[in-house]
Amino acid sequence: MKTFRLDDILPPGPLAIDPALVEHWLERFIADELVRRRGMRAVLVGLSGGVDSAVTAYLCARALGPDNVHCIRMPYATSSPESLAHAAMVVKALGCRERTIEITAAVDGYLQFEPDADGRRRGNVMARTRMLVLFDLSQKYGGLPIGTGNKSERLLGYFTWHADDTPPLNPLGDLFKMQVWALARHLGVPREIVEKAPTADLVRGLTDESELGISYPRADPILAYLLMGYHQEALERGGYSAAEVQLVRHRLESTHWKRHQPTTAMLTNTAINEFYLRPVDY
Amino acid sequence: MHASVAAVQFQPRKGEIEANLDRIGEIFADLAREDPPDLIVFPEASTTGYFLEGAVHELARSAQEYADALQRRWKAATGGAREVDVVLGFYERDAGTIYNAVLYATLGGAAPRLRHVHRKLFLPTYGVFDEGRFVARGRRIGVFETTVFPSAMLICEDVWHSICPTIAAVKGAQVVIVPSASPGRGIAGPEIETVQRWRSLLRNAAGEHGIYVVYAGLVGFEGGKGFTGTSMVVAPDGRIVVEGQPFEECVVRARLDSDAIDVARAGLPFLGDLDSVLPDLLLDEELPLPRGGRVTR
Numbered sequence: 001m002k003t004f005r006l007d008d009i010l011p012p013g014p015l016a017i018d019p020a021l022v023e024h025w026l027e028r029f030i031a032d033e034l035v036r037r038r039g040m041r042a043v044l045v046g047l048s049g050g051v052d053s054a055v056t057a058y059l060c061a062r063a064l065g066p067d068n069v070h071c072i073r074m075p076y077a078t079s080s081p082e083s084l085a086h087a088a089m090v091v092k093a094l095g096c097r098e099r100t101i102e103i104t105a106a107v108d109g110y111l112q113f114e115p116d117a118d119g120r121r122r123g124n125v126m127a128r129t130r131m132l133v134l135f136d137l138s139q140k141y142g143g144l145p146i147g148t149g150n151k152s153e154r155l156l157g158y159f160t161w162h163a164d165d166t167p168p169l170n171p172l173g174d175l176f177k178m179q180v181w182a183l184a185r186h187l188g189v190p191r192e193i194v195e196k197a198p199t200a201d202l203v204r205g206l207t208d209e210s211e212l213g214i215s216y217p218r219a220d221p222i223l224a225y226l227l228m229g230y231h232q233e234a235l236e237r238g239g240y241s242a243a244e245v246q247l248v249r250h251r252l253e254s255t256h257w258k259r260h261q262p263t264t265a266m267l268t269n270t271a272i273n274e275f276y277l278r279p280v281d282y
Numbered sequence: 283m284h285a286s287v288a289a290v291q292f293q294p295r296k297g298e299i300e301a302n303l304d305r306i307g308e309i310f311a312d313l314a315r316e317d318p319p320d321l322i323v324f325p326e327a328s329t330t331g332y333f334l335e336g337a338v339h340e341l342a343r344s345a346q347e348y349a350d351a352l353q354r355r356w357k358a359a360t361g362g363a364r365e366v367d368v369v370l371g372f373y374e375r376d377a378g379t380i381y382n383a384v385l386y387a388t389l390g391g392a393a394p395r396l397r398h399v400h401r402k403l404f405l406p407t408y409g410v411f412d413e414g415r416f417v418a419r420g421r422r423i424g425v426f427e428t429t430v431f432p433s434a435m436l437i438c439e440d441v442w443h444s445i446c447p448t449i450a451a452v453k454g455a456q457v458v459i460v461p462s463a464s465p466g467r468g469i470a471g472p473e474i475e476t477v478q479r480w481r482s483l484l485r486n487a488a489g490e491h492g493i494y495v496v497y498a499g500l501v502g503f504e505g506g507k508g509f510t511g512t513s514m515v516v517a518p519d520g521r522i523v524v525e526g527q528p529f530e531e532c533v534v535r536a537r538l539d540s541d542a543i544d545v546a547r548a549g550l551p552f553l554g555d556l557d558s559v560l561p562d563l564l565l566d567e568e569l570p571l572p573r574g575g576r577v578t579r
Contacts, residue, residue, distance in 0.1 A: 013470060016469075016470035016471075017469050017470065018469060018470065018471050018472050020472065021469055021471070021472055021473070021474065022469050024529075025466070025469070025474075025508060025529070028503070028508065028529045029503055029506065029508060032502060032503040032508075033503055033506070036502070037296075037503075179469075276336065277335040277336040278335055278336055278337050279296075279333045279334060279335050279337065279504065279505055280505045281296050281331075281333075281504055281505050282296055282297050282334070282335075282337050
């Protein structure tokens with residue numbers, strides 16, 4: 001007798017994505033949230049040379065037209081020249097507006113008083129300086145800063161709090177890194193950008209995956225299954241090692257605070273966002 | 283017996299009741315000028331937007347206020363030369379209690395006739411949804427006479443519970459009207475997964491009972507959540523007659539015909555079977571139903 005049987009508990013394809021659907025959806029999102037709700041037409045994207053900001057710029061250019069997209073390159077002295085070149089490729093491909101602001105003097109202006117700051121602190125100062133530039137230029141250009149953070153780095157806490165996560169609109173925040181890569185290929189982002197190892201470009205040669213201790217193709221499905229509600233045992237039965245599941249879980253469970261607003265002492269029955277609840281678009 | 287129906291895939295401005303009513307008035311004028319329908323259906327929360335949180339206290343109105351407001355706009359749009367039935371989703375305030383509701387009114391006469399108000403029974407309160415925190419739930423499914431077909435209304439999650447269209451059909455509804463505000467989720471395939479789910483739910487509801495289902499979906503983004511629209515009319519044989527596109531405003535129109543109901547029920551007499559079997563099923567003492575003042579289990 002023929003038997004049909006499936007013992008695997010994990011559903012297949014947790015990262016499956018139809019890039020054409022997502023492109024259409026996110027372009028509608030950008031147009032609707034920016035033009036209809038805020039009455040604005042222009043955006044500013046901090047273009048790092050990496051795939052997240054490239055995809056964001058492509059989506060914005062298609063939703064709003066390239067003339068309404070200001071791509072801001074903000075290199076520091078140690079930033080890789082390759083990153084700057086890759087950012088230039090995006091600007092050229094899209095025909096959008098471009099501005100390059102060196103942040104070295106601003107960053108070093110502060111860090112001269114903290115010469116012992118380690119790499120992490122220096123990286124955070126650079127990320128926050130970039131947001132300072134982006135928000136200031138947004139006033140000048142009458143546009144809105146657009147976030148470029150993806151779901152993987154948000155869940156792993158792999159970003160600078162109140163820097164990368166500050167722009168009021170974020171098209172990619174519900175897409176894992178693997179899905180961003182799929183979307184990038186669909187949009188025609190230059191191959192060099194899609195295929196290079198992802199890096200925050202804060203310390204030369206240091207990639208996301210070497211710093212995190214796990215690759216995105218391993219971390220993303222683990223994150224996806226954990227968010228669906230599957231436990232460690234189910235993931236281990238599904239072929240993920242105890243060590244890698246533990247690593248991802250630790251990063252996820254120790255960074256909930258980074259995905260929230262600051263903790264405010266509640267003293268009354270009208271505490272904001274506790275009792276006084278109004279939606280962001282009201 | 284037949285009726286022309288228009289389901290309007292509407293994108294409201296958040297919290298701007300007057301502006302949204304004025305826009306509804308413009309749509310009235312367009313529809314009346316082109317080919318006036320007998321029934322116009324607007325989605326859930328059309329006058330305010332869906333995600334309101336505590337702002338429901340500022341924005342809830344009575345059904346009569348909306349019936350009067352719609353009557354003024356219909357008369358302004360058409361001069362009141364003809365009548366029309368309108369379904370509108372709104373946040374309702376009644377005697378100090380707030381509901382997520384839809385009204386069914388006949389406009390165009392000397393005064394609007396408010397034929398029925400349905401209050402949402404199943405308030406989604408999970409994940410992105412938080413309705414149970416801000417509004418009270420309805421308690422019954424009413425079937426009411428209209429200009430054409432006896433009808434019932436269900437709001438969004440109501441129809442995800444198959445017992446709701448079943449009760450509506452058993453009570454005699456030939457048309458079930460479903461205003462909805464569904465934030466899309468699911469990107470694995472070329473179609474939004476929640477849209478596929480809706481299609482299957484509505485087709486099952488229509489096909490099982492030999493009824494028309496008229497679905498009007500909200501569109502637009504609210505705080506990153508994109509309402510999918512895909513308004514549709516499903517025939518009594520479970521076939522989708524017409525369907526709107528996702529995310530964009532549009533009007534979906536179809537003709538409802540009693541012959542189609544008769545033919546579907548003759549081919550698949552499930553509703554008659556249910557009429558006969560349902561009392562036995564409901565008398566099952568293991569069902570958690572109220573009996574003699576207590577719920578049995």
